[in-house]
Amino acid sequence: MYFSSKLGFSQDSVLAIGIAGLFHDIGKLYISRKIIGKQNKLSGEEFEKVKNHAVLGAEILLKYVNTMGILPAIVAFEHHLKYDLTGYPKLAFAQKPHIASLIISICDVYDALSQRRSYKSEYPPKAIYDFMIKEKGKFFEPALLDNFFKIM
Numbered sequence: 001m002y003f004s005s006k007l008g009f010s011q012d013s014v015l016a017i018g019i020a021g022l023f024h025d026i027g028k029l030y031i032s033r034k035i036i037g038k039q040n041k042l043s044g045e046e047f048e049k050v051k052n053h054a055v056l057g058a059e060i061l062l063k064y065v066n067t068m069g070i071l072p073a074i075v076a077f078e079h080h081l082k083y084d085l086t087g088y089p090k091l092a093f094a095q096k097p098h099i100a101s102l103i104i105s106i107c108d109v110y111d112a113l114s115q116r117r118s119y120k121s122e123y124p125p126k127a128i129y130d131f132m133i134k135e136k137g138k139f140f141e142p143a144l145l146d147n148f149f150k151i152m
Contacts, residue, residue, distance in 0.1 A: 004103055006151045007144075017100045019068055020075035024104050027057030027076060051088045054080050075101045079108060083141045102141045106132075106148050109139070 001018040009017065028036060031053055035046045042050065057076030065073065078101035080087045085094055097105075113128045123131070129149065136142045 003107060003148060003151055004100075007103075007147060016069060016071045017103060020072040020100055021104050021107065023057070023061060023068075023072045024075050024079045024108065025053065025057065026060055027053030027055065029060075030056050051080070054078075054089050071098070071100055074098050075104050079105050081105075082139045084138045086138070099144075102144055106140055106145060110148070110152075 001014050001021070004017045005011075005014045028050075031049055035042065035049060038046070054077050058073045061068065061073035061076050075098065077089070078097040081089075081091070081097045081101065082105070083097070083102060085091065085097075109132065110128060113123045113131065114125075116122045132140060132145060132149075136145050
């Protein structure tokens with residue numbers, strides 16, 4: 001929310017992005033804790049289940065469009081698409097991800113890299129910066145990523 005407010009989004013948009021950010025991974029509720037917390041590399045089948053959380057999350061959130069709006073469902077579906085559309089889920093036709101999805105993707109990756117997980121240690125800030133900058137234009141929208149590091 002801080003990042004989107006510093007980008008100049010209206011208060012209503014910042015709140016909508018915040019709600020979408022809170023619910024972007026809701027589809028993981030339907031993935032076994034055994035898979036989510038696995039310390040070793042996921043099997044192909046396990047990784048397919050994890051990738052499906054984007055579609056599951058969008059399906060869940062579409063039931064709440066009347067109360068939360070459409071943005072949370074869009075972001076749940078798109079947050080792993082990547083800026084260059086090489087991520088998942090695969091689309092039938094090329095469609096640029098919503099700017100909220102691009103913002104949340106940057107924040108999500110930064111958070112994942114800076115946190116200790118069952119399968120990895122946290123990374124130092126310089127390593128996170130180097131990794132994310134290397135993915136600029138592929139995983140991340142270039143101007144948004146530059147702004148993220150200026151602002152945050």
